[in-house]
Amino acid sequence: MISDDVAVPLRHHVVVLSLPGVLPLELGIAAQVFSMDPNYELTVATYEQVVPVARSGFSVTGAAGLDALDKADTVIVPGYDDVDADVPGAALTALRTAHGRGARIVSICSGAFALAAAGLLDGRPATTHWQVSDQLQRRYPGIEVQPNRMFVDDGDILTSAGVTAGIDLCLHLIRIDHGAAASNSRARFLVAPPQRPGGQAQYIDQLRSRPSSQELATVRDWMLENMAATITVDDLAARAHMARRTLVRRFRNETGTSPMAWLTDARIDRARELLEATTEPIERIGRLTGLGNPASVRAAFHRRVGTSPQEYRALFRQEARADVTSPRRPPVLSNLTGTA
Template sequence: MSTVALAVADGMLHFELSVAYEVFGADLTHIADPWYEVSVHGAGPVRFDRFLLEPERGLDRLPEAETVIVPGWADVDVDPPADLVDAVRAAHRAGARVASLCTGAFVLAAAGLLDGRRATTHWAHTRALAERHPLVDVDPDVLYVDEGSVLTSAGKAAAMDLCLHLVRQDHGSVIANTVARRLVVPPQRAGGQAQFVTAPIPARDDHPLTDLLPWAIARLGGPLTVEDLARRARMSSRHLARHFRAATGTTPLQWLLTQRIRRAQELLEATDESVEAIAAATGMGTATTLRRHFNRTVGVPPDAYRRTFRAARGTRGEPVD
């Protein structure tokens, strides 16, 4: 998916456009070569609040792209332009992977791409999306939804999560994590994580999870339990669970499992270690346990994941010539 088209029109949100361009438009060939070729598509000059953007290509060329990204749509009470909707629909029919960021989901829904599919958008607009497009299975409680050739995200930070998810699909978890570090954002959050978190981790040294999370990640290979986390944080398991729910939107146990699966993905991509060895290195214990959780979380068994990744990227994650 090396060609990425950003589909824009008057009335879109510039933050989501900037997120997509920062991830896919920057020259990151020193991280992965080839990287993405990005183009901006629109029907003439596009107004973003107080500035104008001159797209380099017309909407008629949108079907040429392998991936199409639709940024947020500012006024969800107004129907998106018909030419934008038609171009997005045509691109999907031509085989493009189409992703919306935030309220860009309203464009995809207008194009009929979300009918019969699960989708999400910014939590403040999920009810409007469901009411206006009753054939869409709207999930208000997730960061993003991956339906294969159609993907949708919640708002703002979740747009970054979805973009990193696409990088992970195309280049693997090691490259996606490298991009995240470059952008000084957390490693990609799972799509199923709650999108509305009442109290994110404060940027201060005395927050109880500030030191705990990296401490735990450094010890995934051991038999780490929720009780171990609570003991390290010097609080009860119940108190720890409240902090985790408020800060991450999930439970300590689910967070641990997610980190173990991600570590397993990295090892499957970058090493020739056996599934048994990877199970031990990620604290999953046995290959049977790893296969069960990996298949349920990722959707394929570890062996199939490795074969698919190697076939797409070449041995040990190196780009295919």
């Protein structure tokens, strides 16, 4: 029995707001991380009594409604399927109110679109899944979208990239609240790394931007076929039969970047393919792609991918081998407090 004069420490109250079309893994990540941690109290809240889960054939019944946000210390918005869908006005109001009274607001993946719709990301840095980061930036130009980040911690508002980056962010929250030892312990329970090296860029399938038109398609094709050679803007202008300034302007209009920046991304894309599929040494990969000597390859990877070529190869070659050699096992489902 606990004496009346002994204070019982209050647990940090986390409310996971499940919006229509919620992505099941992202909802599960937030619930799994915090529902079984004794330092936290978890509530799953829904806008409606029953919320459909994206393309899954089942629904989620929340333990509470939007009023749960009134007492939340942290509100987490997992990603949802249709980022073009209007977020219910009552949900946006509840997010703004929670933030206004001092709650920490967190999004996983496309949940950033709900935070943006509520006006909470205006003038702030944020990230989301790399597939929709450009869309977030176009729709909300006041946000400083950082598509290469696993997560962005802007104090009272935090956003993560897609899917498993939500684990990285949730562990980061525990690290903030209770220190590295607590975060590491939770990571071991989840069988996840406490912190992953590099950024989201290492998971993007193609770094080079996709063109909006094909006027300079033959020039770009030639760049891809000859990337091992030394290529200058003057070379490209001559092939396009344009003045240098005209070529640069039209190239930027089509791709959103300069010719040499696009070529560097294309070279890194090719280097990533070689790192994943071959055992070629870094020195030879640098020659094959035109990235140069090993030091130049490492510098380009750190600057654009956020990790080293060796770390990238270790991650993706290992995953490739696991895909081939590991038997498929059925998923293990856990009971999640506050969900049904």
